[in-house]
Structures are given as C-alpha cells and as structure tokens.
Amino acid sequence: MAKPIDEITWQELGIGAVVTEIGNSVQYKTGSWRSERPVVKKEHCIKCGVCWLFCPDMSIVQTPEGHFTANLEFCKGCGICAKECPVGCITMQGEEA
C-alpha cells in the first residue's frame, strides 16, 4: 500500500480485508519504543551471530565487514543481544531524552 498507514480508510481494503502486500509491517518503525540502545564494541565482536539469532525483532544486521549491529529503526531495546553475547561486546546505553 502506497499510502501511509494512518491515511488508509476501510473503503480501500480489499474483500475479506486481505492484505496483498507481503511483510509490509516494515513501514511501522518500532524503534521509537526503545529506552536503551545496544552499542557494539566492534574490536571485541567475534562475528558469531548469536545476537542475530536471538533477536526477536529481526533488527540485528550484518555489516559488510562481518560485524553485527542493531538496525535502530526496529530495535525495541529489549537487551537480549547484550545478555546473550558470548564475549559481552554489546552494552545497553540509555537513550537521551
């Protein structure tokens, strides 16, 4: 759907309210929920991908160099990556008000 989500009315929905565009929830940025952001110390990262595997928000992405960082558009700041990182290279830092 080309229109922003808050401008769509019920008349524009298809029969049976079928959503024909796959995975279009990427338009909704959940990053605004966050109160803490994960910060990766790149020099300590062993590129294992455990944070990526355990992220419930699919917000960990791999950089071209192979490190894993959080996509802050979607990261809700739950802190699972920081807790599960085997080398402890991720720390949670408070967002500025």
Next chain:
Amino acid sequence: MDKYSVYSARLVDQTEYMAPGHRACQGCAEVLAVRLILKALGRDTIMAMSTGCMEIISSPLPLTSWRIPWIHNAFENSSAVVSGCESGMKAMMRKGRIPQKKINFVAMGGDGATADIGMGPLSGALERGHDFLYVCLDNEAYMNTGIQRSSSTPYGASTTTSPAGKKSIGQHTQKKNMAQIAVAHNIPYVATACTSYPFDLMEKAKRAAEMNGAAYLHVLSVCPTGWRIPPEEAIKYGRLAVESGMFPLYEVVNGKYSLSYKPPVMIPVKEYLAAQGRYRHLTDTDLHKIEEMAMQEYQRIVRLSEGD
C-alpha cells in the same frame, strides 16, 4: 543437542519470513519461536493461526508481518482450517490444476487456543491424520488479553484470574500436558522445544514438516510481561526451565521416546521459580512440592526414553 553448537548461528538461513515492525513486547520469545520455525520451514508454507498474541502483533490492518500465505482464524479452528487447506491442495494436485510440490501446512496457536479452546478441532485433525504440523506456542497464560490463567498455567503461578493471596496459592491446578495428549493420538511425530535452544527447535520443526502425517510441536516461549521478569532474561529463563527439569525437551517419533537434551547437572527448580514475579509469593514448602511434581514427570520421560 550435543551435535549442535550455538556458534554455528551464521550458518542459519538469512532469509526472514517474519518481517520486522511487528508489535510484540520487548524481549518476546514467542515471536522469536515463530521466526525460527519459519526459517526452518522455508517459503513453501501455508499457515493458519488462531487468535492470540502472535496474530494480534503481526497483522494489524492494513499491515502484515508475514511473508508466507497466512490466514487468521477464530480461537478454535486453526487446525480445522489447515486440514481443509491440506485436503484442497491435495485434490488440486491430483487433478493437475497446480504442480506437484511438497507444501508445509502449519497451524499455530497459543496455549489457550491449543489446550483450552481449540482442543477439540486439534484432536479431530490429529485423528484424521492430515499431513500438517501443529505448533503450540506455550507462554503459560492468555498473555494477549492481560495474563488470564489457561489450563496450561502451571501450579502456583499468580495470574490476574488466579491471583495469589492469603487464601490462594495462585493457580491451584496442574499444567495440562498437551504433548502427552498429542502422543496419545498415535501420530508420527510429537516434540517439545524451547526458544532458548534455537538449533534444537529448528531441527524439530524441519523433522516435523518432513513427516508424512500429523505432527505436533510444543514450544515453551517465555513471556517477560506475563512471567514478570526483565525482558533481556527471556532466553535465560527458557534455559533454566529446561535445565531444572520443569520443561523436558523430548521427541516421540512413531511412539518411541528420546530425550533431546539431558542437562549434565540439574539445577534446583527454585532457581527457575524464585526470581519470577508470578511465583514470588511461594514459600519453601510450595517450591519443594513443585520440585517434587516436576521431578516425577521428568523421571517418567527419562525412563520412557531409556526403555525401548
């Protein structure tokens, strides 16, 4: 479980079939379970899902987080709908309307949709022997509507409809053992899994989909909101549940039990329960009683997996 190491995470399929932007709580392990199961099943999957957390967070109109064909059902009938999908596709393939292809049919529901409301249709679908996989995402209460008890809530847990107090211990009945009910249907594959063991979970989902006939997968998915634990500890608590013997990981292939993970050292059940807000009212006597009951069930599974 010995075969897999968490360090091979990078070998897992990078494609995401669950899109980001869903509205799950922080640290939700249930959406993680969905993500990992979809990774294991791949894109040739048709899914019917009961009402529940996962349906609410993933499909607020006009948005959807799904990248596979997905339909939302009422609470009770996801297994009935997926039975129809399976039979319909089979008939179309037989008549040559669509090409012959292996398609994974999946029905998914929370513990309320599985153990309480949708148990009849699920039992019917298992009995008819459709070639489908039923996944129960067990977070041990109706978390979506505000933590009401379900029949999958364990003994002693405080929820909003089984509150703990002077005269009440919280939930006073036992957790319904859905995996054992599925085993009693004599279906080819039944397994329990947990999101804290992602490779085990993905292997089981893959194996269940490959089975010819009905399969049932029971996934313990930690709910930080309902269990009243910090969101970053969602994975840790799943691990504690397995290592304390409260939630044994096992699979039953054609009636034969095998334990997937045997903790080298069992940790005390108290370690798993004591820090959870929903159990904070329990005394040492209660904890001891829960430990005894959990051990009894765990030893039973161990005996079944050792005997042949």
